[in-house]
Amino acid sequence: MLYKRFSIQILLLATFLLVGVQSFAQPNVGEGKQLFKDNCAQCHARNMKSDLTGPALGGMEERWADYPREDLYTWVRNSQKMIADGHPYALELWAKWKPTVMNQFPNLTDDQIESIILYVNDEYNKVDEVVVNGGTAGGATGSEPTNWSFYYVIVGVLALLALILGRLIILLNHQADQKEGTSLGEPKSVLSQVFSPSVIAFIIFILVLLFGHTVVNNAIDLGRQKGYQPQQPIKFSHATHAGEQQIDCQYCHDGARRSKHSVIPATNTCMNCHAAIKVGSTYGTEELTKIYASAGWNPNTGQYFASNVSEDDKNKAYKKWFKDEYVKANADATEKRINSAVDKQLANIQEFMGRPIEWTKIHNLPDHVYFNHAQHVSVGKVECQTCHGPVETMEVLEQHAPLSMGWCVNCHRETEVKFADNPYYNEDFYKAYHTEIKNGSRTAVTVEEIGGLECQKCHY
Numbered sequence: 434m435l436y437k438r439f440s441i442q443i444l445l446l447a448t449f450l451l452v453g454v455q456s457f458a459q460p461n462v463g464e465g466k467q468l469f470k471d472n473c474a475q476c477h478a479r480n481m482k483s484d485l486t487g488p489a490l491g492g493m494e495e496r497w498a499d500y501p502r503e504d505l506y507t508w509v510r511n512s513q514k515m516i517a518d519g520h521p522y523a524l525e526l527w528a529k530w531k532p533t534v535m536n537q538f539p540n541l542t543d544d545q546i547e548s549i550i551l552y553v554n555d556e557y558n559k560v561d562e563v564v565v566n567g568g569t570a571g572g573a574t575g576s577e578p579t580n581w582s583f584y585y586v587i588v589g590v591l592a593l594l595a596l597i598l599g600r601l602i603i604l605l606n607h608q609a610d611q612k613e614g615t616s617l618g619e620p621k622s623v624l625s626q627v628f629s630p631s632v633i634a635f636i637i638f639i640l641v642l643l644f645g646h647t648v649v650n651n652a653i654d655l656g657r658q659k660g661y662q663p664q665q666p667i668k669f670s671h672a673t674h675a676g677e678q679q680i681d682c683q684y685c686h687d688g689a690r691r692s693k694h695s696v697i698p699a700t701n702t703c704m705n706c707h708a709a710i711k712v713g714s715t716y717g718t719e720e721l722t723k724i725y726a727s728a729g730w731n732p733n734t735g736q737y738f739a740s741n742v743s744e745d746d747k748n749k750a751y752k753k754w755f756k757d758e759y760v761k762a763n764a765d766a767t768e769k770r771i772n773s774a775v776d777k778q779l780a781n782i783q784e785f786m787g788r789p790i791e792w793t794k795i796h797n798l799p800d801h802v803y804f805n806h807a808q809h810v811s812v813g814k815v816e817c818q819t820c821h822g823p824v825e826t827m828e829v830l831e832q833h834a835p836l837s838m839g840w841c842v843n844c845h846r847e848t849e850v851k852f853a854d855n856p857y858y859n860e861d862f863y864k865a866y867h868t869e870i871k872n873g874s875r876t877a878v879t880v881e882e883i884g885g886l887e888c889q890k891c892h893y
């Protein structure tokens with residue numbers, strides 16, 4: 434029986450070795466392909482040669498060659514930050530592709546990004562080969578199986594080793610038993626060895642382990658966007674509006690109190706103030722005129738354009754506005770400088786002309802989750818900042834909470850419902866709790882206790 438325990442220990446050791454090998458795996462094309470498919474393919478063409486929503490990635494290593502390798506990692510994790518920090522090549526890219534914003538991938542590790550680069554190079558270099566081969570697999574997929582077969586070989590060798598060891602142990606046991614005269618005939622056959630309960634239990638154990646490993650990895654990589662901070666089409670600052678100017682959150686996000694969604698304010702809300710505040714202290718006319726272009730408002734006259742005014746005439750009006758204000762602020766500017774500044778500003782407002790401002794949505798719960806602002810803000814009396822962080826200090830807004838299920842559930846476990854002075858809880862349904870609080874057998878009710886952990890409350 435000692436042998437048996439020994440063999441199980443060997444098997445366990447082998448398993449941890451295997452899992453270990455997997456987690457320390459080098460960057461490889463197979464992993465890169467999967468990562469690319471899951472994260473990048475919606476914007477970057479798979480042939481790596483043509484532009485799509487984003488540029489063709491083929492040859493990117495050369496384009497980044499003048500900078501440290503880390504810059505490329507930083508770009509993939511948070512390109513907008515790099516642009517904001519003024520990285521020369523990032524600025525070049527942005528100048529060419531704005532306002533299209535690349536997603537952020539803060540969770541990708543260096544190795545994972547290297548895997549993607551391997552895959553990109555592989556695809557980029559092999560396409561011609563495939564054409565020559567008339568589309569047969571050939572060298573095209575060659576490198577992938579090599580990578581996977583590495584694991585298969587290890588698994589195979591280990592399985593064989595386990596089988597041989599197990600066999601040896603059974604034979605030895607049998608011999609020992611025979612010596613003591615306790616043997617019951619033949620030793621176990623190979624087949625019954627393979628299908629013995631302990632081996633089956635072991636295989637199930639491995640499967641559970643691998644399954645868990647994959648699920649956890651996928652859950653981590655799900656693209657939760659904590660820290661997501663895209664560049665917005667207008668340099669709108671919460672620090673200026675909610676901080677310095679102390680404008681109430683709900684002045685702009687008036688949906689929060691009474692509906693499911695907080696909603697982003699329409700251009701009209703901006704116009705309430707910016708019909709008067711026309712030139713900003715930071716960007717002058719550059720940013721605020723985008724609001725006017727969207728609203729169809731003429732800052733020279735302080736009136737909305739009539740519906741029959743042509744795009745050309747609107748542009749003339751904005752041009753005059755930019756020029757007058759620029760000359761006011763830069764009395765000694767040359768004609769050439771004035772013209773180039775005016776042309777640049779005019780070009781920047783074209784995408785806003787007569788169209789609603791396309792703010793990039795930051796928070797995004799999956800469709801199967803039900804979340805209601807009014808429930809939390811009006812009924813639960815939870816502060817905006819508890820979930821959104823110190824918004825009034827953010828120049829550029831970022832996602833503060835992970836928006837994971839664990840985040841919602843933990844808060845529901847810990848947060849006490851404001852029971853006492855809230856008419857919402859006076860329904861008969863909660864009578865028992867009210868009575869318990871009154872007679873002192875209970876001090877508080879958590880969200881969990883009113884059903885805040887029930888699946889169907891949060892899931893459609």
Ligand code: HEC
Pocket residue numbers: 468469472473474475476477486487488489490493496497508509512526527530531532533534535536538549
């Ligand atoms: C939502 C679309 C989108 C997704 C998804 C996306 N990108 Fe991009 N990517 C862009 C755009 C657009 C640019 C051009 C620069 C810009 O506008 O920010 C870009 C630029 C790049 C560049 C610079 C290319 C060059 O020529 O130097 C790299 C590298 C890059 N992306 C890698 C990735 C990787 C890796 C992924 C997946 C993990 C990915 N991108 C996912 C849109 C996207």
Ligand code: HEC
Pocket residue numbers: 665669671674675680681682683684685686697698792793794795796797817818821824825829830
């Ligand atoms: C003057 C109007 C205004 C005020 C006041 C204001 N916001 Fe905003 N808010 C906006 C605009 C415009 C956007 C979209 C642009 C952006 O993300 O910066 C936005 C975006 C947001 C977002 C992200 C929405 C998304 O896309 O997921 C959150 C969260 C938010 N605001 C919270 C707050 C909070 C909390 C306060 C008060 C501390 C506040 N806001 C005050 C105008 C305002």
Ligand code: HEC
Pocket residue numbers: 667668669670673674678680698699700702703704705706707710712713714715716717718720721724
């Ligand atoms: C309640 C009044 C109010 C509302 C509503 C308001 N703003 Fe402002 N905004 C201000 C004030 C005050 C300033 C500071 C002006 C300054 O710095 O000279 C400002 C500054 C700005 C600036 C910076 C201008 C610069 O060059 O410094 C931008 C951009 C801006 N607002 C955009 C918006 C947008 C977009 C909206 C609508 C979503 C909006 N504002 C709604 C009052 C408001």
Ligand code: HEC
Pocket residue numbers: 682683686689690693694695696697796797798804806809810815816817818819820821836
């Ligand atoms: C209990 C946490 C919580 C509180 C409190 C909260 N929010 Fe949110 N907020 C969220 C979540 C979660 C989302 C994402 C919703 C989605 O994707 O459907 C969100 C999204 C938003 C958005 C994007 C537009 C939308 O509705 O999807 C804005 C704007 C916003 N919140 C503003 C506010 C403001 C202003 C307050 C305070 C009056 C506030 N929030 C209070 C959790 C909260």
Ligand code: HEC
Pocket residue numbers: 798802803804805808809812813815819820836837840841842844845848849850880883884885890891
């Ligand atoms: C900061 C704490 C906090 C976070 C984070 C939070 N909630 Fe809540 N939630 C509350 C409170 C407090 C209430 C109680 C309000 C009430 O009585 O309806 C509540 C109530 C609810 C309810 C109604 C429960 C019922 O029994 O009527 C739902 C549904 C809900 N939350 C969904 C969510 C979802 C989905 C998320 C995550 C995206 C989330 N909540 C995140 C604090 C939170």
Ligand code: HEC
Pocket residue numbers: 652655657798799802836837838841842845885886887888889890891892
């Ligand atoms: C308080 C709100 C809340 C409750 C209660 C809740 N969920 Fe969720 N659940 C969420 C949110 C938010 C997400 C989205 C997480 C994300 O995108 O990472 C989610 C995601 C999921 C997913 C998808 C997982 C994934 O990775 O996308 C499943 C499955 C799920 N929940 C099952 C359940 C079950 C079963 C229950 C009941 C035992 C439950 N949930 C209760 C908020 C909740």
